[in-house]
Amino acid sequence: MAVWALGINHHSAPLDMRGRFAFALDQIAPTLQGLRTSLTGAGRLHNGVETAILSTCNRTEIYCAADMPALDHTVHWLAHSGGISTDLLRSHSYLLQDGHVARHAFRVASGLDSMVLGEAQILGQMKNAVRAAEDAGALGRTLNQLFQRSFAVAKQVRSSTEIGAHSISMAAAAVRLASQLFEDLSRTRVLFVGAGEMIELVATHFAARNPRQITIANRTQERGEKLAAQFGASTMRLADLPEHLHEYDAVISCTASSLPIIGLGAVESALKKRRHRPIFMVDLAVPRDIEAEVKDLGDVYLYTVDDLASVVRTGQAQRQAAVEQAEVIIDSGVQSFMHWLDQRRPEGGSVSLIRDLHAQADTWRALEIARAKKLLARGENIDQVLEALSRGITQKMLHGTMAELHKGDAEQRAQTADTVSRLFLRSSRPPASEQEPSAVPGTKKL
Numbered sequence: 442m443a444v445w446a447l448g449i450n451h452h453s454a455p456l457d458m459r460g461r462f463a464f465a466l467d468q469i470a471p472t473l474q475g476l477r478t479s480l481t482g483a484g485r486l487h488n489g490v491e492t493a494i495l496s497t498c499n500r501t502e503i504y505c506a507a508d509m510p511a512l513d514h515t516v517h518w519l520a521h522s523g524g525i526s527t528d529l530l531r532s533h534s535y536l537l538q539d540g541h542v543a544r545h546a547f548r549v550a551s552g553l554d555s556m557v558l559g560e561a562q563i564l565g566q567m568k569n570a571v572r573a574a575e576d577a578g579a580l581g582r583t584l585n586q587l588f589q590r591s592f593a594v595a596k597q598v599r600s601s602t603e604i605g606a607h608s609i610s611m612a613a614a615a616v617r618l619a620s621q622l623f624e625d626l627s628r629t630r631v632l633f634v635g636a637g638e639m640i641e642l643v644a645t646h647f648a649a650r651n652p653r654q655i656t657i658a659n660r661t662q663e664r665g666e667k668l669a670a671q672f673g674a675s676t677m678r679l680a681d682l683p684e685h686l687h688e689y690d691a692v693i694s695c696t697a698s699s700l701p702i703i704g705l706g707a708v709e710s711a712l713k714k715r716r717h718r719p720i721f722m723v724d725l726a727v728p729r730d731i732e733a734e735v736k737d738l739g740d741v742y743l744y745t746v747d748d749l750a751s752v753v754r755t756g757q758a759q760r761q762a763a764v765e766q767a768e769v770i771i772d773s774g775v776q777s778f779m780h781w782l783d784q785r786r787p788e789g790g791s792v793s794l795i796r797d798l799h800a801q802a803d804t805w806r807a808l809e810i811a812r813a814k815k816l817l818a819r820g821e822n823i824d825q826v827l828e829a830l831s832r833g834i835t836q837k838m839l840h841g842t843m844a845e846l847h848k849g850d851a852e853q854r855a856q857t858a859d860t861v862s863r864l865f866l867r868s869s870r871p872p873a874s875e876q877e878p879s880a881v882p883g884t885k886k887l
Contacts, residue, residue: 442583442785443510446542447519447534448495448502451556454533456747460728461523464496465697466569470577472522476503477579479518480511491581493574493588495549497566498639498695498727498746499556502549504542506583512536543778546587547771550595552604556746557611557753558760559604562638564595586781594774601770602763612642614752615723615744616650619691622721622742626650634658634682634694634702636668639725643693648672656689658682660696683707687714695725703731705738712740723749802838809833 449459464472473492480490491506503515520530537545545554550567552559571588574580580588598604616626623629631652633640636659648655655674658681659665665676677685679702686692686707694703703722708731711720722743724731729745736743813830817823842865845857 442506442508442782444504444506444539444542444583444587444782445510445512445515446502446504446537446545447512447515448500448537448545449530449534450500450502450554451747451750452554453535456727456729456745457733458523458525458533459499459501461525462496462501462519463498463727464494464501465699466573469494469496469570469573473574473577473579475522476515476518480505480507480514489581491584492579493570493584495567495570497563498725500549500554504546504584504587506581506587510538512538539782540775540779543587543590543775544771546591547594547774550591551598551767551771552595553598553764553767553771556750559763560610561599561605562642564592565638567591583782583785587778590774590778594771597770598767602766604760604763604767610642610646611639611725611746611749611753612646614749615643615693615725616646617752618723618742618744618749619647619721620650622719623690626652628653629690630654630656630688631691631693632656632658632677632682632686632689633668633674634679634692634730635696635726636661636664637695637697639695640693641668641671643695643723643725644668644672644674647691647693652691654689683710687711689720690718691721691723692731693723693725694730696730698726698730699728701729701732703735705732705734708735708738708741712738715740805834805837809837 449462451459473494476492476494477490480492489507491504493504495502495504503519505511505515516527516530516534516536519534520527523530535545548554550564552561552563555563567588571580571585574584619629620626626647627650629652631647631654633644633656636657640657644655644657655669655672656677657665657669657674658677658679659668660679662676662678668674669676682703686703687710692703696702708720708722717740719740719742722731722735722741724743724745727746731743735741809830812833813826816826816829842861846854846861848854849857
């Protein structure tokens with residue numbers, strides 16, 4: 442069994458490229474189906490290929506498992522889905538196999554590969570990705586083991602180390618930057634665009650500073666009202682946002698929209714109405730919610746998830762000891778997973794033999810059925826055809842066994858007979874080794 446992963450993240454690819462490969466949660470199932478169909482049609486894999494996709498603002502990663510790897514085909518598929526060349530994707534991505542996949546997945550789940558070192562949100566996102574793969578019927582035994590072990594390692598890392606201590610979240614970083622622009626956040630009006638988990642986190646941090654007004658603008662009114670109720674905030678229809686944008690000093694956006702929802706023209710109009718009083722804007726969405734050109738406006742302070750990197754890295758040195766402890770836990774987890782994986786490979790267990798037995802039995806069955814169909818087509822008696830069918834299958838199954846029972850000396854034949862009895866004679870009779878030797882074909886009573 443081969444395991445491989447292809448991904449891009451905040452270390453390997455710029456924001457706009459990551460946006461090309463961002464998949465909303467409701468897109469995961471059809472995307473997985475398309476990937477599996479593509480891999481199966483590549484002529485290399487069987488219908489049981491396993492797939493899962495993890496897509497967040499910082500990364501998009503494809504995890505696969507099958508009898509044989511299809512690394513190049515996976516790269517071609519992802520490049521095509523994002524509308525770029527395979528060479529360009531290769532220059533901004535990472536391709537991992539077997540133990541390297543496990544190590545990467547364990548580090549991601551533990552928060553070691555995040556922009557915010559030790560952050561816990563990625564673990565929930567990973568669990569959502571696994572749930573989506575399960576619902577799509579794309580998750581098999583191997584990937585399920587990989588992810589369940591990832592969750593167990595992450596739990597051990599968080600309970601045994603201080604990896605999350607001293608960390609600064611994206612939400613806290615946004616508030617810190619806003620407080621550098623505005624002397625008193627309690628006098629500001631804040632607009633949140635979206636109502637997902639990230640917006641809820643940022644709104645919680647801003648609400649602690651008691652801003653003058655908080656408004657939630659969301660595509661789904663019910664969800665927006667539910668979030669607004671937590672903070673005593675007002676709500677706004679997303680369609681009304683351009684008309685009221687000038688009323689707000691800070692705008693934080695994070696939606697699943699595939700296109701920007703706040704354009705350059707809307708912000709320019711808002712600045713004129715504000716008489717060029719500054720606007721603080723944070724775009725936490727991938728792909729972007731706010732057009733990139735907005736950043737060039739003189740009175741706008743626009744930050745993306747990548748712009749926040751220098752802020753959230755504060756405290757990195759203090760957590761280095763915890764990182765080293767976490768890596769030791771991850772090393773142990775990788776060894777355990779690879780041992781489990783090796784047991785499923787031909788050189789490490791009986792999986793190959795079982796697969797070959799099934800294949801041999803299917804071949805025999807297909808041959809006898811084809812022969813039976815020919816006899817029936819010639820008008821042969823159906824009872825006689827069925828008799829010949831059953832006899833043909835039985836003879837094929839027993840031929841090798843009968844031959845082995847006649848090989849070797851008396852002791853070898855007795856051992857073979859004992860094995861054959863246990864495999865084929867499912868009754869209360871004692872093993873052949875406990876019977877009279879004369880009962881075994883090809884032996885003589887001493």
